[in-house]
Amino acid sequence: MKKIRLIGVIFISLLILGSCTKDWEEMNIDPNSPTDVPAANILTYVERAMTSTLFDVWWTGNNTSSYANHISKIQYIDENRYAERDVIIARWNTLLTYEVELDKIIEKAQAEENPALEGAAMVLKAQIFHIMTDTWKAVPYTEAAQGESGVLQPNYDTQETVYAGILADLKAANTKLMEGGSVDGDVLNGGDIMLWRKYANSLRMRIAIRMSNVDPSGARAVLTEIVGDDTTYPILESNDDIIGFDWVGVSPYFEPWYDDKISPRDDHGMCKTFIDALLATNDPRIGEFAHPAADDGEYRGLPAGITEGEEGFELGTMSRLGTMYRDIPNGTNHYMRYAEVEFIKAEAYARADLLNNAALAEAAYEAGITASCEEHNVAAADITTYLADENVAWGGAGSWSYTNLEKIAYQKWVSLFKQGHEAWAETRRTDIPRLSAASGSIYTGHNRPPFRWPYPTSEYTLNEAVVKSFDTSIQDRFWGEKMWWDTRTGVN
Secondary structure: OHHHHHHHHHHHHHHHHHHOOOOHHHHOOOOOOOOOOOHHHHHHHHHHHHHHHHHOHHHHHHHHHHHOOOEEEOOOOHHHHOOOOHHHHOHHHHHHHHHHHHHHHHHHHHHOOOHHHHHHHHHHHHHHHHHHHHHHOOEOOOOOOOHHHOOOOOOOEOHHHHHHHHHHHHHHHHHHHOOOOOOOOOOOOOOOHHHHHHHHHHHHHHHHHHOOOOOHHHHHHHHHHHHOOOOOOOOOOOHHHOEEEEOOOEOOEOOHHHHHHOOOOOOEEEEHHHHHHHHHOOOOOHHHHEOOOOOOOOOOOEOOOOOOOOOOOOHHHOOOEOHHHHOOOOOEEEEEOHHHHHHHHHHHHHOOOOOOOHHHHHHHHHHHHHHHHHHOOOOHHHHHHHHOOOOOOOOOOOOOOOOHHHHHHHHHHHHOOOOHHHHHHHHHHHOOOOOOOOOOOOOOOOOOOOOOOOOOHHHHHHOHHHHHHHOOOEEOOOEEOOOOOOOOOOOO
16 A cells, blocks of 8 residues: 555646746746645655665665674675775665654644654654664764754764654654644555554664663663553554555556666675575575575575686675565565564563563463564475574573574674664674674774764765864774674674
8 A cells, every 4th residue: 555655646746846847937936846845744754765885785785784793795895895885874864864854844733733744754864863873973963953043063962862852752753743733745654643652652662772781771761661561652563563664566666675686686685794694594484595506506695795707706606695585576675673673672671771571571482483484485384493493492401502682683693684774783782692894804903893984075065174083083994983782892
């Protein structure tokens, strides 16, 4: 239905813009530059555009999913070795542009007394700020997107400040969504206000668990409030609740990775770390994540940073992304899955400093695995077998010697496939699995993938004093001072 709705909204948008041409000469209005675009049209644009920005092959495949060791570049591998592409780093500006558009929606929603629309825009603003701060650390927040008000050189806020702000924004968004109205133009959640509320509160849980190692009391307060009152604070509760953008599948609205495939490109394959882990546990999801290698039908991944001719690598011997993730023109890009919510609950219950309930931790852990497997079309009997694997079973003493908490982190990492920004963040937070810097890295001496992205060149041109006050802790562009919530030791 969302795919049909997207086509309809785009068509209606064209009709609205076309209607502006009537008597335009008499009105002295440029018909190609409407002065008052409806909020619904802006929302449709932002949802589609931000999905293109955050889930295309440049952001995910070349960078974040590579850092998380889900995907490896198999041709043109410069980014796998941490070459900097300013055109990608500059998506900082693109994301802030979306914040400007979302502020316009909020202003229109307030003028139209439509709190539901205001709440939905607040959720998207928080989502963007969360990804930005987990990518660049200190970013504009309190002074962001205020160019029309004369703030042309916004100050940056610390990551701790941004986290506190977006947690408050999401709680307020949930309240707004309860106050009535509609979310017209919504092609992400189909105008479903309850789903928007679930998104807001599930995102609060994600943020809370992300900061839980540095602010356990703050995280505990958020998690306790949400899991203790599912009427006021509903969360994702089944695979029917997945927050994902469903592409129409008609040019130019193809799923970005499918669009890359038919371009045609063949730059990305599966990472060895990911494939080896799936094989070691007989993971039944492997056939959805990956295609077997063309030459011999085996599942095989490539270490990050390796190029053809090195270590016996040939293109035909490497697995490519599976049908679900690259071969479907009307595929889905996932912002948040139900499985992730269960893994967040599992960690919270497993930790004595958070919710501390071992029985509920085990139940949530198994529910998360089951949800991810069902999402990937695994039969019930195969899920049962998988849950009994020594490296998967709760409390099992497998060859990996993972604790229960580490098993939660591992399974969450698997379930976040092709959500590169989230998988990368979780590997930085948990160090599970333990990754290494890519082979052939142009920056030597590092024992982990990048900690962050460098600030874009435009900031040094347009906001020099501010950016230079925050970039002193950056080393080798992608390393240096870790994220506020990253408590790992011995990493560089």
